[in-house]
Amino acid sequence: MLIIALGAHMLAAIVWVGGMFFAHLILRPAMTSMPDAERLALRGRLLPRFFAWVWAAIIVLFITGYGVLYFGYEGLAGAGLHIRLMEGIGLIMMLLFGWMYFRPFKSFMRAFKEGDSSQAAAEFDRIRGVVLVNLVLGVIVSVLGATGNFWG
Numbered sequence: 001m002l003i004i005a006l007g008a009h010m011l012a013a014i015v016w017v018g019g020m021f022f023a024h025l026i027l028r029p030a031m032t033s034m035p036d037a038e039r040l041a042l043r044g045r046l047l048p049r050f051f052a053w054v055w056a057a058i059i060v061l062f063i064t065g066y067g068v069l070y071f072g073y074e075g076l077a078g079a080g081l082h083i084r085l086m087e088g089i090g091l092i093m094m095l096l097f098g099w100m101y102f103r104p105f106k107s108f109m110r111a112f113k114e115g116d117s118s119q120a121a122a123e124f125d126r127i128r129g130v131v132l133v134n135l136v137l138g139v140i141v142s143v144l145g146a147t148g149n150f151w152g
């Protein structure tokens, strides 16, 4: 059971961090030459899909993370430094995502549906900022999680 939980935990991390990596380092530069209206339309279609997967990844990371922590390590007292760091940074990432989803993303979708492209672009910049911060944190957390048993 612990092995399945850890496998699911790692897969969820790949979906979330890998998705942010793709969005920021591959999709964004590839979209720069597109007309603004097309870029906005694409973002309006892809963000809800990606964020639905991020919600699923967060639920899996949370349940499996605490599952492994409490059933595999008997709680935080038995966990190494890397797991405490992962928990702290992971919770910050989740809170940042939650704020971004309910504030800038909801405003972006409202502006997108109303055809207010300048408002949508402003909200998208805020979304991009949060995604960049979470990408950096997600890479750090993943390296901590994968290597921590050798030093934590």
Ligand code: HEM
Pocket: 006, 007, 009, 010, 012, 013, 016, 017, 061, 062, 064, 065, 066, 068, 069, 083, 086, 087, 088, 089, 090, 091, 093, 138, 141, 142, 143, 145, 146, 148, 149
């Ligand atoms: C609620 C917060 C979290 C908790 C309580 C948690 C807990 C854990 C635990 C207990 C392990 C096993 C570590 C070991 O055996 O040495 C682990 C591994 C791991 N975690 Fe987390 N985690 C959390 C959030 C995250 C997040 C947000 C990410 C990345 C986005 C992440 C990525 C990983 C990775 C890549 C591993 C290594 C998996 C492997 O080696 O198979 N975790 N986590």
